[in-house]
């Protein structure tokens with residue numbers, strides 16, 4: 001027996017994203033997003049699900065906040081929908097949308113919950129994709145204008161911000177793998193998109209700081225510790241390259257003004273569209289780093305892998321831990337390893353865990369209770385690993401479980417349920433029921449730790 005405990009003032013929250021929960025896809029003048037277009041295209045999403053209604057959080061924000069209060073939470077990471085705020089992607093700003101988000105923020109503050117908005121959690125205005133999307137360099141300036149509009153509208157009441165959610169994932173899945181919106185599969189588009197997003201991160205950071213210098217601005221990076229999948233020296237080297245690519249591609253430019261050593265022959269700067277002076281523009285001395293982490297990654301070297309750029313070859317997922325319903329390996333040490341490494345390599349930055357969670361599909365039993373014990377086990381393991389990293393010297397200020405509500409899980413539709421709360425998607429009013437894991441998480445938040 002022992003106790004896992006967290007530093008005084010540690011923040012407990014959940015994370016969500018606009019497209020995954022809001023619904024109301026064409027209300028109050030909202031413009032079309034790339035996810036609206038993508039989900040309305042047959043064959044893209046499992047069961048042809050869409051986010052048209054999702055959890056209906058656009059109308060049910062009070063119910064969402066009631067759940068957070070029931071769980072004693074004091075932080076909420078959510079995202080702003082760019083196509084609501086700028087329906088055609090640039091130019092005119094919708095006062096209705098800004099009023100909506102002001103109401104959300106005020107309701108959170110009234111409930112004693114810190115609002116932590118993310119500017120971009122993947123719902124790009126379709127009008128900007130029609131002009132070329134992220135591979136086009138001028139997107140950086142458009143994004144900075146949007147960031148500026150958000151800070152002007154909400155900066156009087158929001159102190160801490162996240163610029164992007166998982167830049168490594170939305171560029172890769174949207175422009176190379178084609179599994180996410182906008183569904184493109186082109187190596188050059190992808191490489192250029194990665195550089196535009198880095199430029200956008202730097203430009204947005206400066207725009208936000210210009211209107212409110214003391215705002216705390218960071219980004220939520222997807223991270224996964226990369227372990228060699230074999231014993232050869234080449235596997236270890238490949239794992240390091242893959243670490244540079246999946247974990248650092250948007251962090252190293254921001255903090256150090258350089259691309260990491262992810263490719264044997266160096267970053268393909270020309271194909272990425274890098275110009276003289278750009279490595280100054282991508283710099284952004286982020287005030288805090290968000291880490292989204294689910295599992296570890298095993299990497300094997302394979303000659304010529306990595307799209308002919310010799311990055312690495314990602315091997316089979318780790319096979320020692322149990323699997324979630326999504327098939328992701330449960331590997332709590334991944335969180336310890338990643339937080340510890342970032343702490344060491346970047347001189348002990350301020351970190352928040354901006355996402356961590358698991359998909360299990362249990363629904364209500366005859367008495368209406370949802371016994372999702374595997375999810376509780378998952379959180380126990382990862383939180384204990386996080387507490388160890390903090391004891392070891394990491395400066396981690398908060399933790400956000402993914403996610404508050406079962407919601408629209410991108411290409412998987414509604415099949416993967418990551419929520420601490422069950423949502424009945426068959427009912428028009430989208431009723432919500434706290435799962436056993438939600439109750440457990442609520443006691444952890446109240447007691448700032450738990451017994452093991």
Ligand code: FCB
Nearest residue numbers: 017165166169402409418
């Ligand atoms: C992350 C996304 C989030 C959610 C989880 C399961 O990559 O940021 O929106 O889909 O995965």
